[in-house]
Amino acid sequence: MFVPGLIERKRDGGALTPGEWRDLMKEYAAGRIPDYQISALLMASFLRGLSREESAALLDGMLASGGRLDFGDLGKPVIDKHSTGGVGDKVSLVLAPLVAACGVAVPMMSGRGLGHTGGTLDKLESIPGFRTGLSLAETRAQIQQIGCAMIGQTPEVAPVDKKLYALRDVTATVECIPLIAASIMSKKLAEGLTGLVLDVKLGSGAFITEEERSQELAETMIRLGEDRGCPTVALLTAMDRPLGRACGNALEAEEAIMSLRGEGPEDLHDVTIALGVEMLALAGEKDRARAKARLEDAIASGKAAEKFEQIIEAQGGNPAAVEDPALLPQASEVEVYYARAAGTILEVQPRPIGRAVVQMGGGRQKVEDVVDPTVGFVITARPGQQVHISEPLASIFAKDRAGIELARRALDDAIRIGDGHAAPLPLVAARVSAKGMETLG
């Protein structure tokens, strides 16, 4: 394989064959192609695009580089959900136990915080003792036993995706739909799923902020999944404001627990149920109203919360945190943030909030940073709400005064109060499947 010739072809707008993409991934995984050739190829791919066939071949090459779970003998549907990431997005913590409580196997493989967004693993690890680093064998055993595991990407799964992702991160080749789609799907398809639901975020807090491109990303991932025998459906959901009220690891874990007990914020509940309905539908539930009723019942009956306790216990955490969220780590400084003006809340922008959580110590600025689980926000202000001056809009949780000040400035920046109307995106704007897009919001 003459790699400069392949780079040249992509550079000039041509396509590589499926065999060439697969060989490239194989040789790169084996360390026989240097990073500098792959980064040039990634930049050429970013600027020239990849055809549908090329994305598929790239994905197959990535999948072939690692191990895969196989639940063929489990005798029940195996469904997961993936979110493209946002601020306050703790849906996975609610949805995995909830859907597992309805009898579906959920091998939920998640990531860490990235950029301005939080990560499910960091939120789970705010529960004292919770261990996310299970092997594929441990994951398999736990799913056979209790129907759900909530884990990080193991070294066995799509190892070449890890190498590629790290390289893309430092060579400005992240925001490229075919590369994003292949990366996500290489991890998800390795889970041996019988169905996958995608939560593709829309709006200023999403990684891809243009609506058409979000739709294109959803369609690309759906094609990749369907072509490999994994029925895939996407919901496009709002990320022009944080989801729920809590932003920050332990605060979000607490809100997720409240939601599992039926006491969480409405938007978080509604998005979780909408995604849950899709998961149950993929699991064979033909009647969507019945799917919704089963999910609501799992919450009301306490079965969903109980399933989360089982998961926490199986993964080394303290399950009592579900009964008593005060067992979660608590911030040393707490202050209320008040409205600086009267009027309508026009916007609660997610990015300044997400960035502030990272800067307060709740996320990583370097790979080796240790995350402080206690810091963050609980924001009660919602777009469209009328507020008086000095009305409480949020609580700030920080480790010191500097954190409080930083958070205040972030809220000043994020919450826009004025005259006129707020125009938030519909919470669940559209549903995309192999059959096309259906507007919902």
Place this chain on the structure above:
Amino acid sequence: MFVPGLIERKRDGGALTPGEWRDLMKEYAAGRIPDYQISALLMASFLRGLSREESAALLDGMLASGGRLDFGDLGKPVIDKHSTGGVGDKVSLVLAPLVAACGVAVPMMSGRGLGHTGGTLDKLESIPGFRTGLSLAETRAQIQQIGCAMIGQTPEVAPVDKKLYALRDVTATVECIPLIAASIMSKKLAEGLTGLVLDVKLGSGAFITEEERSQELAETMIRLGEDRGCPTVALLTAMDRPLGRACGNALEAEEAIMSLRGEGPEDLHDVTIALGVEMLALAGEKDRARAKARLEDAIASGKAAEKFEQIIEAQGGNPAAVEDPALLPQASEVEVYYARAAGTILEVQPRPIGRAVVQMGGGRQKVEDVVDPTVGFVITARPGQQVHISEPLASIFAKDRAGIELARRALDDAIRIGDGHAAPLPLVAARVSAKGMETLG
């Protein structure tokens, strides 16, 4: 400096500031930026282009990475010539001694064979004992003594260009005018020149085969030189057929010696004189007819050949080769190639010839290959010539029968005989200076 942010800006069609380009080169030269980030930036630059200011800043950064010659105390003009490379292009071997014999200092820094083209260093080293690896200090001393040195790129000159060039070669980012121009000029301006003449090749045997792009390359290099106080002029010359008759290292050295003695082929002589006139003009000779007469006289009087003897002697070679070219290494197999048909010679394509020389052992297919100086061609067939069947068109010089056969196939491929008219490019098609382009041919 946040490198991914710079790559992202270039990726999205923006420009980096001069300071950013200079810092990038400085940090890359120091090994503090990894190759994979630079290769992504090079690919983005290839596809998005560099502005005039960006090329200039890139060049300045490359120049700053290394040492420079300074001939300020020499009291005479210091002029060099650079060719963009072709097949049979042995002009440097004739021109450097010739112009030096006219009283101009010529610090000629050249390269090795690249792709289908030969390299001046390989041709010089076919002269027994000739050493091209002089340090800057040795070069300076030799120029003070005899007015000319013919050397390779020393490790002291633009070291970051060497790193960049090696990286571009394996990442399909070679054929990019701003990168080519900055690379060439970083080496040439390090020579401390008071003037530079560029020989930009046109036609199928050139690296850049489109005429407008050759002109763009010439203009880019001229701007870079002029802006840095080095008056620069370019001639656009024909490379739709080999230059002269000889192709191959020792064969070309021999032809260069013949040309220095006034016994070489006409096209080689004419291109050499045209470039020499430009060099003398840059050195202060106002009268172009007089410049030409001085060059012709240096040949006729034997001074040019004598200067070459001095250079060879100073650099450890056997100067007797100038009197007796039979002292150059000789091929073991020699055969004549005859016309396979009668008609007009429509084309003598340089690329098949250049590639055959490499494959016969006269160039490198891998960096570590040792070059066989003896192999190659002497092609007497010229475009436009009428030939009979079985008329001798060329001599083949090879190390074995396989080489002879390979060379025969290359000549079958390269020499097109038929009806109709040949339409070779004018030998010297145009002259480009800071004032614009002037068509000559």
